[in-house]
Amino acid sequence: MELWQLSASDASRRMAAGELSSEAYTQALLGRIAEREPLVQAWAHVDADHALAQARACDREPRRSPLHGIPVGVKDVINTRDMPTQHNSPLYQGHRPSEDANCVGVLRAAGAVILGKTHTLEFACGGQMPPTRNPLDLQRTPGGSSSGSGAAVADGMVPLALATQTGGSAIRPAAFCGVYGYKPTFGRLSFEGAKHYSPHLDTIGLMGRSTQDLALLAQIYRLASAEELQPCQVRGLRIAICETPMWDQAEPEAQAALQAAAHQLAQAGASIVRLELGDAFKDLTQQQDTIMQDGGRGAFLPEYLAHPDRLHEEFRRKVENQFGHTAQQMREVLDAAALRRIDFERASAGFDAVLTLSAPGVAPMGITTQGMATFNRIWTALHVPCINVPGMRAANGLPIGMQLVQRRYEDARLLQVAAAVADVIDKPG
Amino acid sequence: MELWQLSASDASRRMAAGELSSEAYTQALLGRIAEREPLVQAWAHVDADHALAQARACDREPRRSPLHGIPVGVKDVINTRDMPTQHNSPLYQGHRPSEDANCVGVLRAAGAVILGKTHTLEFACGGQMPPTRNPLDLQRTPGGSSSGSGAAVADGMVPLALATQTGGSAIRPAAFCGVYGYKPTFGRLSFEGAKHYSPHLDTIGLMGRSTQDLALLAQIYRLASAEELQPCQVRGLRIAICETPMWDQAEPEAQAALQAAAHQLAQAGASIVRLELGDAFKDLTQQQDTIMQDGGRGAFLPEYLAHPDRLHEEFRRKVENQFGHTAQQMREVLDAAALRRIDFERASAGFDAVLTLSAPGVAPMGITTQGMATFNRIWTALHVPCINVPGMRAANGLPIGMQLVQRRYEDARLLQVAAAVADVIDKPG
Numbered sequence: 001m002e003l004w005q006l007s008a009s010d011a012s013r014r015m016a017a018g019e020l021s022s023e024a025y026t027q028a029l030l031g032r033i034a035e036r037e038p039l040v041q042a043w044a045h046v047d048a049d050h051a052l053a054q055a056r057a058c059d060r061e062p063r064r065s066p067l068h069g070i071p072v073g074v075k076d077v078i079n080t081r082d083m084p085t086q087h088n089s090p091l092y093q094g095h096r097p098s099e100d101a102n103c104v105g106v107l108r109a110a111g112a113v114i115l116g117k118t119h120t121l122e123f124a125c126g127g128q129m130p131p132t133r134n135p136l137d138l139q140r141t142p143g144g145s146s147s148g149s150g151a152a153v154a155d156g157m158v159p160l161a162l163a164t165q166t167g168g169s170a171i172r173p174a175a176f177c178g179v180y181g182y183k184p185t186f187g188r189l190s191f192e193g194a195k196h197y198s199p200h201l202d203t204i205g206l207m208g209r210s211t212q213d214l215a216l217l218a219q220i221y222r223l224a225s226a227e228e229l230q231p232c233q234v235r236g237l238r239i240a241i242c243e244t245p246m247w248d249q250a251e252p253e254a255q256a257a258l259q260a261a262a263h264q265l266a267q268a269g270a271s272i273v274r275l276e277l278g279d280a281f282k283d284l285t286q287q288q289d290t291i292m293q294d295g296g297r298g299a300f301l302p303e304y305l306a307h308p309d310r311l312h313e314e315f316r317r318k319v320e321n322q323f324g325h326t327a328q329q330m331r332e333v334l335d336a337a338a339l340r341r342i343d344f345e346r347a348s349a350g351f352d353a354v355l356t357l358s359a360p361g362v363a364p365m366g367i368t369t370q371g372m373a374t375f376n377r378i379w380t381a382l383h384v385p386c387i388n389v390p391g392m393r394a395a396n397g398l399p400i401g402m403q404l405v406q407r408r409y410e411d412a413r414l415l416q417v418a419a420a421v422a423d424v425i426d427k428p429g
Numbered sequence: 430m431e432l433w434q435l436s437a438s439d440a441s442r443r444m445a446a447g448e449l450s451s452e453a454y455t456q457a458l459l460g461r462i463a464e465r466e467p468l469v470q471a472w473a474h475v476d477a478d479h480a481l482a483q484a485r486a487c488d489r490e491p492r493r494s495p496l497h498g499i500p501v502g503v504k505d506v507i508n509t510r511d512m513p514t515q516h517n518s519p520l521y522q523g524h525r526p527s528e529d530a531n532c533v534g535v536l537r538a539a540g541a542v543i544l545g546k547t548h549t550l551e552f553a554c555g556g557q558m559p560p561t562r563n564p565l566d567l568q569r570t571p572g573g574s575s576s577g578s579g580a581a582v583a584d585g586m587v588p589l590a591l592a593t594q595t596g597g598s599a600i601r602p603a604a605f606c607g608v609y610g611y612k613p614t615f616g617r618l619s620f621e622g623a624k625h626y627s628p629h630l631d632t633i634g635l636m637g638r639s640t641q642d643l644a645l646l647a648q649i650y651r652l653a654s655a656e657e658l659q660p661c662q663v664r665g666l667r668i669a670i671c672e673t674p675m676w677d678q679a680e681p682e683a684q685a686a687l688q689a690a691a692h693q694l695a696q697a698g699a700s701i702v703r704l705e706l707g708d709a710f711k712d713l714t715q716q717q718d719t720i721m722q723d724g725g726r727g728a729f730l731p732e733y734l735a736h737p738d739r740l741h742e743e744f745r746r747k748v749e750n751q752f753g754h755t756a757q758q759m760r761e762v763l764d765a766a767a768l769r770r771i772d773f774e775r776a777s778a779g780f781d782a783v784l785t786l787s788a789p790g791v792a793p794m795g796i797t798t799q800g801m802a803t804f805n806r807i808w809t810a811l812h813v814p815c816i817n818v819p820g821m822r823a824a825n826g827l828p829i830g831m832q833l834v835q836r837r838y839e840d841a842r843l844l845q846v847a848a849a850v851a852d853v854i855d856k857p858g
Contacts, residue, residue: 096527097526097527097528098525098526098527098528099527099528102625102727102728102731105731105734106730106731108735109731109734109735110734187627187628187727188726188727189727190625190628190728191625192728195621196531196620196621199616199619199620199628200616222726222727222748295616297617297651298531298616298617298650298651301531301650301651302534302535302538305534305535305539306538327838327839328838330837330838331774331836331837331838334770335770335771338764338767338768339767341764341767342767345760407756407760408759408763409756409759410756
């Protein structure tokens, strides 16, 4: 096994035991980047010298946390005080904020190495596409908008990465790239210092290569404690399979993968039930889109006013409310989403997790698409924590992501159940 | 009339007509600050030379908007690229971000002069109190947490200011200082670049000395168009008087002032009805507090980790969830707030505005208190737009603020009705 293949948890254990230095691990990851980046193009910015300087500083210091010395990639819509933050936007070329985003500041306090900035759809919203390719098949999209975070974690360039999700921007690339992706409960992890889009939806996402890696980050962010994350057995878990009202938009292979995952979990002793979400949840897909788009009216107003000729038309359309959203309509969609939160709360009580698809199928061909957020929108609108668990595969070998969902603020339980589920459906080999 | 007494709208008209330069107006305001600041202490930072340089640059340029050349004060929890942003926190002494907040960037694009940073309660949340005094009575609080913005606008130091509100931090100081304060619909004006506290509540607020001044800002922020802000008559307006379930916590003089305002509006031809909010809205006051406090778990985590010994105990308590908020409780309070939004939507349909108190009474004595948010919490939780209209007074001459409320996203209608109401209850002399 090469050093760059180590998970964050394994690297952390070796560092704690004095068997691995942050510098050596960082150097190995930089080597992997040097080899693969020309093909994958996951990074908007990597400064090898700066990364190694951080790693050496970590090696000299007492360990601050289990994340001490572990490199993390940061989506390039999240501010970093020592690197450019360019939002994949021509308006922000070379832009260097002086402050870390809240989520980056927490990583630094924990002693992490900020390895570099990962590629994104412009402002994690629209406009300019990232050049990133899916490392599992370079002809395909890694998904977006957290394209670089998904691709870099999948390709062994970095063990952990920060993402964002307003529609499906963290879970979808995690699914397409075959890594673990985690969207915490809305509002629990501060969005301060990331590029805002919709104040009703914007969420920081986390990516890693195992549930243990997600748990490492979750503990640093105080989303779960070590006690809450004690291993649990699949045997006896009550898992609700949810096809969602968008089931007819899933590819047959994805539909079959969800059934197969349910079967494997049942074989392992889980109790499998079906959760039907009514047609109101189908409407929620469109309502989420309206809430999201409308956020752009305020989010991109400074860029619209300062650069009227250079701002991409997609953002102009949002600022000018070319969709014609009315006050009445906005109240209706926001209230509908709030009512569905209550409906889901009732419908999912008593389940240890809901299991659904992370995406309609495998990563589509081409990098002019990022795939559909069909199976993400309702969960984002519901503010619930979600984890993409890889392991299931299509006939061509590409991953079909399974999504585990819990009720709001049950992040710790979700992480615990995801670890048990992953032991069943994501076995090595 | 002295130049510093000009409202933003009047100054704008004179500038457009070539009768007043931004430099002369800014100079007059700086003179007022030099005279009064030792007593009032509204400002965390003013650099006269820098303000005048901005003003002279405005005078040289073609006018970009009606706000061109008009000075604005900015609450010191809102980032400015050319001035310190210190949050009234010992952790941020001398801190200089390199980027403007969204709401400041919009002002710059409109050609405004950023006059300086106004004092605030630490992080607009707790901890260290600001030194600011109420300019109407120096023995009293100006209210908070937007203390400096309220005091500076009231005292003629600046015609307009940016504030924030998570509980009652914009409407309350506006009421205590006798100025116009406006909390837009939650989410319409981006909070990006201001210090976050609760992602479910944080809102940028606006202050001025007339409804015309608020309208000037509202148009710049695209919260209302000139067409929507055409004057309307009080005659025929349907105004709902709402005592709220916290009526027994209002001072008798405040209770009388609300009745007197209703009487004046009735005399002017408005149709006055009563709106009763049920006891569920009383619970909303406590629910809002729970939602708000819980936001601190994520909001102050970087400061907690980086400065464990220097962070004020109030923030530590929030990060550590010493309140013991459970997942179940958080879902309950968030869902209750969402249901009250729907209740209020139904209850207030057909009214041109709801009229209620902005605060339980006049500004309390002393500057170790900021007064109570009793009459603000439910409106913040409801996400509705609110405007404080001054004009009513207690026997000692101090202002008793009247609060006008509309349904979410009806900001334009609220501004229009507030102008008509102000013509009745805030007549000069």
